[in-house]
Amino acid sequence: MARTLFLLPGDGIGPEAMNEVRKIISYMNEELAAGFETDEGLVGGSAYDAHGAAISEADMAKAMAADAVLFGAVGGPKWDAVPYEVRPEAGLLRLRKDLELFANLRPAICYPALASASSLKPELVEGLDILIIRELTGGVYFGEPKTITDLGNGQKRAIDTQVYDTYEIERISAVAFEMARTRRNTVCSMEKRNVMKSGVLWNQVVTETHKAKYSDVKLEHMLADAGGMQLVRAPKQFDVIVTDNLFGDMLSDVAAMLTGSLGMLPSASLGAPDGKTGKRKALYEPVHGSAPDIAGQGIANPIAMIASFAMCLRYSFNLVKEADALEKAIANVLDKGIRTGDIMAEGCTKVGTAEMGDAILAE
């Protein structure tokens, strides 16, 4: 049976990075008879330019039907003034919501060859391997009301609503506990139960889920602000962190920056397993953005995009050996001192986007 991939390169450096993944897909089809079928669409600013929407209905339908979506990046100054509803990010948010991709997996690992690129002291980040599990379809991102109202006296009032139901917290904490079992068996749950009712419920439900089904896993709780501090102070104390959509956005970005490997970090966004087939809907995207300042020059680092495809092989197609090999190829290329400009260091060889892709393919 064919494995279907829907490619959404997006804006900025998205298309360049996606090209390198295409090479790997072709290679896998030719040499390994992997049987990937790919189709491609527009998202973000490029979709707005073509259709006046951040993603077209036709492309949404294709994303829904595919085994997995590979997503590049969206946004750029060109679209800073477009209406809120069709801003580039709206395409990504709609994909997350309509595909019900509630579990965002953000590994923060420090590639040994890059430890010195971190702003932290090397001994604090060498060997760092955290997995942040961010709830992705709830909370303040999607809760209603979400409005700006004119109060009539020169005053406006803006409202956003953070909403969490028991089942949403249950399913994301289950993912966290299951992931922890394949790693160092420890979960740290972060919220602000001292000021937020959603934090109180979050804490309760995580605790109950743990007790009911995962009491073999070690569970800690930390206030999210203290969690941010601890990430900076001693990041290696963490294994799996589970947190809500907004705290997850902040904390995963801080964690990513700690590694010194920001341009290299992938992410996976997964839905619930289908009742019949057991398949999860999924979207894979690099953590970095569209970097409009360097787009189109062939100098962008494609590693995060390629590493996102490795996550896709692992989580959507259970191609564990292939995923391992691809991740190993990335590490080997770095060990050889082959670098794009963003991670260039003394004594290394500077290459462009395509050469980096080729080097990884060669491995």
Add this chain to the structure above:
Amino acid sequence: MARTLFLLPGDGIGPEAMNEVRKIISYMNEELAAGFETDEGLVGGSAYDAHGAAISEADMAKAMAADAVLFGAVGGPKWDAVPYEVRPEAGLLRLRKDLELFANLRPAICYPALASASSLKPELVEGLDILIIRELTGGVYFGEPKTITDLGNGQKRAIDTQVYDTYEIERISAVAFEMARTRRNTVCSMEKRNVMKSGVLWNQVVTETHKAKYSDVKLEHMLADAGGMQLVRAPKQFDVIVTDNLFGDMLSDVAAMLTGSLGMLPSASLGAPDGKTGKRKALYEPVHGSAPDIAGQGIANPIAMIASFAMCLRYSFNLVKEADALEKAIANVLDKGIRTGDIMAEGCTKVGTAEMGDAILAE
């Protein structure tokens, strides 16, 4: 006219740290005829134990009447299970709200003697001097509805509401621009306008306030998640950061941790100037918490509490020379290698809470 101070030492190490401030107040009254009148109350767990509330009505009235409130710290495992409405933090939140302390000033400075204590590379934090201005009486901390509802099918729903009105954003950005004028004249405003309507309004109002009255100050905007990253990557790029209550909570804690001087950082929470007297209500508190694990041992670091009192001298009483002298005394003591356990380093002299207070007083 007497200068009135209301002392709320609170829980954990709060009382020990406050003792050292008391010594300085006595000294100033005796040697400098500073004329401070002090009164004292209970807040947090200690207030709960005495009155069943996180702060009593009588103490609230005294806080309202005083020129300034000095606040220690609240909380501890002893009160982890008390009802939400009377948890220790509720005392602090009520003080902020009822005194309308909308402007929270959190300096993140790196004491030169402590640069090596940071988890960041020393060259990234040496000389660091950021001022985070956090909105403190609005946003998700206080917005209604703030509820947990039983949905009846084994499901609960938690709701928190982020609300901001134009005037709230206007007044906090005015504080930021005015502070910037006394510093390096640059403000960076942080929000998530790409996902939050309150971020959209925040961005608009800051921009308009800037245009109307502060166009001499340099203004930048950054998404809050990117802001967290940039704080870790290159904190010295910032002068004044202005942001909402929740982002301010996260970002100021990350910034505090960067300095390596966490146990040393003060904060000020200010209200609007009174129409007649021009006086602002104010509360001063250390950034660190109640540290129940080391409470009562006489080993806590009182510097953050003392530095908070220096902010009090500066902002509530315009005693600029005295504030400068006190801050200088702290720096001198650190330069001499006098350290409490939390900031101990090789070749330094380890002292307890009281000795540290005495050493600063001696300077």
